[in-house]
Amino acid sequence: MINSIETIVCNGSSHRRELHRAGWIIVDSSNIIENGYLEIENGFIRGVHKGRLKEKCIDHGPGIIMPPLVNTHLHLELSALKGSMPFDKGFEFWVKTLLEKREALGKEKLIKEARKAARQLMESGNRYVGEISTLGITESIIKDSGLKGVFFHEFLGSNIQQPWFIQKTDSVSSSVAGHAPHTSSPRLLMALKKCSGLDGLPFCIHVAESDDETRFIRDKKGAWADFLTLREIDWSSWDIGSKTPVQYVNDMGLLDPLTIVVHALTANDADMELLARSKTKVCVCPRSNWNLHGKLPDIKTMIKKGIQPALGTDSLASCDSLNIFDEMAFVQNHYPGLDPAIVFSMATINGARALGFEQITGTLSKGKKAEFLYRSVCIKNKKDLFQRIISND
Template identity: 65%
Template sequence: MTGPFFKKIISGAWDKREVHRAGWIIMDSAKTIQNGYLEIENGLIKEVFAGTPKGIFIDHGPGVLIPPLVNAHLHLELSALKNRLSFDKGFQPWVRSLLELRQTLGTEALIREAKKAASDLQALGTLYVGEVSTLGITKQILENSGLSGVFFKEYLGSGNDEIGNVRKNAPLSFSVAGHAPHTSSPKLLKDLKNQSGSAGLPFSIHVAESEEESEFIFYGKGAWADFLTERGIDYGRWGIGSKTPVAYLDHMGLLDSLTLAVHLLHITKEDMDILARSQVKICVCPRSNRNLHSRLPDIENMLKKGLRPALGTDSLASCDSLDIFDEMAFVAKHYPKLDPQTVFSMATLNGAEALGLEHITGALSKGKKADFIYLPVDEKKKTKLFERIVSNEY
């Protein structure tokens, strides 16, 4: 049921004191206040209270204030490829056509669509992102967009390119990413990890996304081996063989609490143990995985292992939208065993932690940035409230 109000995104650096009231305040999945308000000062949340405020306040209505959503893995720079590629020929043909089309479209179109996608994202309430960019064209777009999070310049291949600078800078930091274990040399991956790690920044990498990747890392042959050979990349000394992609990265010393492992679609029980032991951050992109690989990540077992998956969408080349409300709804629908509070955490706090932003966002609590969303969900029961939020029903 839609109430008298609409979804609103409230974000900004107020230099004055403001009070925002609503029927519910979800501080995080474990702390919910019915009839409460936030006190804001200098762009930060000063305090959260139950009850009705005294004095002047902004009353948003009977719905709920929630933290902004976090898209921990996306590629804004591929936004121009929306609805341009078919998924049904398999993953590798999709990658080939992606590279060709990206070239054909040209930088101007890529920039134009990336700008539009960044602005759409904010309007829908995803205010924090982990943007991964191979071309580097989205760095400035992100800086000018008002989106916060981490910009990852992505590298792949033998590692002969010079690695750009990293910079820790709240609320938008600049770090580096390795493309994937099967596309990047160990030397390159280690250099990238050292560079980001020394600045205390997250290092992002796609891991265990396709069967071809696992086949290549385990056997050193197959479609990816041909793909690399075709591009003149010599993987003879990469040290691959008899390992899963997760074990291979672990062996290289790349998995720790500052690494963000994305996808994890083909992982074994042993991999799950490695991920848990190394305290690596993880991000899943279920809608993209379904489109490209007709398979979904094992989120239930990740949670059982104590891992806290964040949500990402990947790009518009493999997913219908970059909106984390849509990703949450997909997860709620396809993983009926997950309770709605868990799904909510994936889209908020887990995402903030994955990007090292938990001191800034991920919850509505004292000291966090004064960004929040008002949703017109007029609901009496807390469990139902979460159910409707995560399934996008209001």
């Protein structure tokens, strides 16, 4: 349970040397130390050791020291919509309702609930995020809360209103995102991708989420075509037809190691090969997909193809918490046979890699930031360790 997690953050500017001991230390999914301790100096990990300590140390107890969690995809600005969205009337209706409710709530309420959600993320050990904001209102919320990761200002439609602000830092980077291939013009998407790439920053885009999207890009008609026309988005020049959403974004040159494709829910075998071959990062949001579409991304095939998916929650408009511990527990319950150590990597290093923070976090190896969680669970057997962590009980 969340209350059983004690979160410790070492101050990066501290010059003190500290030793932190616990019953177990997870350096990464294949390196676990029983009765070990972390050696920390100047806010960075100087070493991970095994054995009894004669020096003074901070002894956390018999539980587990582990890396902080990474929520690779969320929208804090939609937190005020929690519990008020319809999941049973189709995706198009959900989108329409979201736009109406977001407008009706007003910025002040959206900001207030986003702040609250950011605080909860910090407290529950979800320290790194890939935050998407269409309204551009959550950058300061992330910075003020102490969360780290990438703030993606998201754009859609066909207007290109530059300049866009991008900046790479080791706390909160700023980048840009395109909403999706069925909501944004190729010109806009390619310009955004080019802009983020100038500073080696990740570019984020929702791809292959819904059947409406797949139908529109394959057949150039359907409910989504009507929806765009209604919103005065002119799609007549888009190079769609007889292709999947993944093929379409590949044709635009959007797939490479700096792109995060979010969802890949309707991706077929050939799509997954394209994603794997281009080394594109993939972020899955299984709870959101289950609520909105009644199906789940094919994580097992992704892994077989060599993709290392990260975990995200999407927003509180499609999911009941932003906590990656909850997402891991859901994955455990809905993907029988999936190795818990892989699920743990999805929630830590895979997300850190997708956001470009793998030199800083994602594992507790030497040289990384001394930022970690202590989870006070009792482990009798090493082989149960990841199972206990991801089950969130």
